[in-house]
Amino acid sequence: MIARLLAGAALAALAVGSAQAQQGKISGDVVKIGVLNDRSGLYADLGGEGSAVAVRMAVEEVGGKILGKPIEVVSADHQNKPDIGSNLSREWIDRDGVDVIVDVPNSGVALAVQEVTREKKTIFLMQGPATSRLTGDACSPTGFHWAYDTRALAVGTGQAIVKEGGKSWFFLTADYAFGHQLETDTAAQVKKAGGTVVGAVRAPLNTADFSSFLLQAQSSGAQVIGLANAGGDTITSIKQASEFGLTQSGQQKLAGLLIFLSDVHALGLQVAQDLVLTTGFYWDMDDEKRAWSEKYKAKTGKMPTMVQAGSYSSVKHYLKAIEAAGTDDGPTVAAKMREMPVNDMFAKNGKILPNGRMVHDMYLARVKKPSESKGPWDYYEIIRTIPGDEAFATMAESGCKLPG
Amino acid sequence: MSTIFGIPPQALFGQLLLGLINGSFYALLSLGLAVIFGMLNVINFAHGALYMLGAFVAWLLLTTAGIGYWWALLLAPLVVGAFGVLLEKTLLSRLYKLDHLYGLLLTFGLALIVEGAFRHFYGVSGQPYPIPDLLRGGQNLGFMFLPNYRGWVVVASLVVCLATWYAIERTKLGAYLRAATENPVLVQAFGINVPLMITATYGFGVALAGLAGVLAAPIYQVSPLMGSNLIIVVFAVVVIGGMGSILGAVLTGYGLGLLEGLTKVFYPEASNIVVFVIMAVVLLIKPAGLFGRER
Numbered sequence: 001m002i003a004r005l006l007a008g009a010a011l012a013a014l015a016v017g018s019a020q021a022q023q024g025k026i027s028g029d030v031v032k033i034g035v036l037n038d039r040s041g042l043y044a045d046l047g048g049e050g051s052a053v054a055v056r057m058a059v060e061e062v063g064g065k066i067l068g069k070p071i072e073v074v075s076a077d078h079q080n081k082p083d084i085g086s087n088l089s090r091e092w093i094d095r096d097g098v099d100v101i102v103d104v105p106n107s108g109v110a111l112a113v114q115e116v117t118r119e120k121k122t123i124f125l126m127q128g129p130a131t132s133r134l135t136g137d138a139c140s141p142t143g144f145h146w147a148y149d150t151r152a153l154a155v156g157t158g159q160a161i162v163k164e165g166g167k168s169w170f171f172l173t174a175d176y177a178f179g180h181q182l183e184t185d186t187a188a189q190v191k192k193a194g195g196t197v198v199g200a201v202r203a204p205l206n207t208a209d210f211s212s213f214l215l216q217a218q219s220s221g222a223q224v225i226g227l228a229n230a231g232g233d234t235i236t237s238i239k240q241a242s243e244f245g246l247t248q249s250g251q252q253k254l255a256g257l258l259i260f261l262s263d264v265h266a267l268g269l270q271v272a273q274d275l276v277l278t279t280g281f282y283w284d285m286d287d288e289k290r291a292w293s294e295k296y297k298a299k300t301g302k303m304p305t306m307v308q309a310g311s312y313s314s315v316k317h318y319l320k321a322i323e324a325a326g327t328d329d330g331p332t333v334a335a336k337m338r339e340m341p342v343n344d345m346f347a348k349n350g351k352i353l354p355n356g357r358m359v360h361d362m363y364l365a366r367v368k369k370p371s372e373s374k375g376p377w378d379y380y381e382i383i384r385t386i387p388g389d390e391a392f393a394t395m396a397e398s399g400c401k402l403p404g
Numbered sequence: 405m406s407t408i409f410g411i412p413p414q415a416l417f418g419q420l421l422l423g424l425i426n427g428s429f430y431a432l433l434s435l436g437l438a439v440i441f442g443m444l445n446v447i448n449f450a451h452g453a454l455y456m457l458g459a460f461v462a463w464l465l466l467t468t469a470g471i472g473y474w475w476a477l478l479l480a481p482l483v484v485g486a487f488g489v490l491l492e493k494t495l496l497s498r499l500y501k502l503d504h505l506y507g508l509l510l511t512f513g514l515a516l517i518v519e520g521a522f523r524h525f526y527g528v529s530g531q532p533y534p535i536p537d538l539l540r541g542g543q544n545l546g547f548m549f550l551p552n553y554r555g556w557v558v559v560a561s562l563v564v565c566l567a568t569w570y571a572i573e574r575t576k577l578g579a580y581l582r583a584a585t586e587n588p589v590l591v592q593a594f595g596i597n598v599p600l601m602i603t604a605t606y607g608f609g610v611a612l613a614g615l616a617g618v619l620a621a622p623i624y625q626v627s628p629l630m631g632s633n634l635i636i637v638v639f640a641v642v643v644i645g646g647m648g649s650i651l652g653a654v655l656t657g658y659g660l661g662l663l664e665g666l667t668k669v670f671y672p673e674a675s676n677i678v679v680f681v682i683m684a685v686v687l688l689i690k691p692a693g694l695f696g697r698e699r
Contacts, residue, residue, distance in 0.1 A: 040523060040528070041528065041629070042528060042629065044523075044527070044528040045527045045528050045529040046529075048528075175672075175673050201672050202672055202673050203672060203675075204672075204673065204675060204676040206633065207675075207676065208624060208630070208633045208634060209422075209426055209623075209624075211422050211425075211554075212419055212422050212423075212665055212668035212669070212672075212675075213668065213672065215415070215418050215419065215422065215548060216415070216668075216669070218549075219412075219414075219415055219418075231529070232528065232529065232530070232625070232627070232629070235529060235530065235625055236624060236625065239532070239624075239625065240623070243535070243551050243553070243554075243623065244542070244549055244551055245541075245542055245549050245551070262527075262529050263529060265529070266527075266529030266530050266531070266532065266625060267532060268532040270532075270534075271532065302527075
């Protein structure tokens with residue numbers, strides 16, 4: 001009798017187990033995409049709602065369904081606070097069944113979310129954050145860094161300016177994870193190209209007045225003032241540098257190490273003209289990019305930044321990988337994503353390294369003069385294509401400890 | 405070269421001058437807050453949003469109607485002041501009988517609504533506003549390059565602050581105002597229209613914020629966030645100076661601007677918290693603020 005009972009229980013357990021295995025194809029019968037970024041602060045224009053729009057465009061293109069199950073997009077504001085970011089992503093994954101987290105600008109927040117997604121084995125598609133640590137010492141088997149990183153910016157803008165004769169550098173750095181890493185990476189490239197670093201000043205995130213820091217940069221006598229900041233901070237510092245006549249004298253040159261299309265739009269070409277910058281995407285490069293960007297503009301009224309275009313590209317690739325793997329299980333999809341090349345309007349023959357770095361061509365651009373621009377959003381002249389292998393660190397260089 | 409605390413004196417002078425410029429904005433904004441609190445006992449949390457509104461009115465005048473900086477300097481404060489009068493008449497005046505807290509909550513809510521609306525329509529990166537032609541360029545002072553426009557800001561804010569102080573402390577109208585805050589019933593009995601004076605005071609206080617907004621437009625981006633970036637510091641200034649003390653607000657505004665400037669040289673990482681450290685210390689030693697009196 002007892003033997004029979006036990007056998008029955010075992011059978012029942014087996015049935016439950018196999019039912020779970022079948023459900024496991026698409027967990028919760030829905031693929032939930034969570035767009036987590038700054039929706040109200042200084043980084044809201046470069047990512048923000050625009051990233052969510054781009055992700056929805058990717059979802060619409062596959063008909064809103066994958067493997068017969070619906071795809072849902074949710075979004076939230078992390079307010080540039082790492083604790084809020086990691087709490088939200090925990091809630092999303094544990095309670096709401098979110099399968100993938102997208103964007104997460106602000107390296108500080110991204111580093112926190114990377115820890116959560118690593119622990120939960122959830123896919124993390126990073127667009128907004130810059131620090132190369134995300135595929136370096138903080139890499140994760142399910143974390144993918146897509147649009148750009150500090151190392152690519154350093155290689156692009158840093159080397160180009162040293163080659164033009166800007167040998168001595170002074171950094172104006174945003175005082176958190178991103179700024180520090182961008183400064184470190186750029187300083188390394190500057191020294192490699194034969195330049196020197198004479199000093200640096202660390203400004204708090206979201207500073208309203210940079211004139212004091214700019215004055216310190218001016219009195220350092222360096223030929224190049226490297227702006228290791230982003231978004232609203234970059235806009236303010238460039239605007240005030242022009243006000244204080246830093247660049248007009250011809251003695252000093254401003255290097256915006258991370259400049260988004262939205263920043264140039266906000267500054268206006270009169271102030272931003274001739275800035276040299278590195279970008280992972282520019283809308284006006286080929287027909288495919290133009291077509292997609294026009295569609296995006298019809299929805300938002302703006303042209304996409306590299307963060308928004310990258311959000312589209314990474315979600316598209318993620319959905320393809322689910323299709324190919326036949327499941328939305330994190331580690332399985334991550335492996336599939338690494339196997340497949342990335343081919344869409346954003347990247348041609350992009351490849352994903354074992355550390356999660358998506359290697360694609362980057363572009364060195366110069367901001368047009370007002371006289372050269374044909375109208376709104378006609379802002380960049382692409383002066384060089386930086387091959388992906390040159391822009392991004394190799395697996396060995398990255399310092400990532402994952403097997404590769 | 406000789407140095408002061410390891411900094412060349414020239415660099416130090418430059419930083420002090422910059423501190424004075426930032427102090428001008430703090431003074432102008434905290435002046436408006438102090439006037440409103442002093443007369444109405446309302447903690448006007450919408451002040452930052454109205455400062456932002458001033459800048460946006462200037463920007464809209466320029467981009468939609470082609471009206472330049474100098475007219476904006478006059479028109480934007482009028483528009484913001486009129487908006488303030490509307491707020492006071494329709495909303496704030498209903499709360500005077502209640503605790504301070506209600507006025508604070510109402511104005512805080514209004515600030516969130518106004519900022520949210522502008523963020524929705526204009527994004528966060530801000531709009532560029534050019535420096536007026538007359539004030540372009542700058543002077544080489546030997547120790548630093550002073551943009552003409554920033555020099556103008558210091559002069560303009562000093563004049564406005566002094567004029568306001570004089571009007572309230574030294575004129576008959578100011579005497580009525582001060583009397584009305586002390587004992588409104590008695591003053592009304594003398595035949596003075598107290599509600600009108602209170603409305604006008606609120607309108608004037610927020611017009612000062614609007615004026616500061618126009619002055620700030622060419623220096624910062626005209627952005628929906630510009631008010632919230634500044635308002636917390638300005639509140640700290642008012643608390644340190646003593647709630648309701650007009651002279652205290654102005655002097656503390658300039659003083660803290662200078663102090664912040666110095667912090668940016670010696671320990672830049674702390675430059676955005678130094679004001680709050682001072683606030684904490686002042687509250688411990690003199691809870692009514694440096695120039696305030698216990699009520």
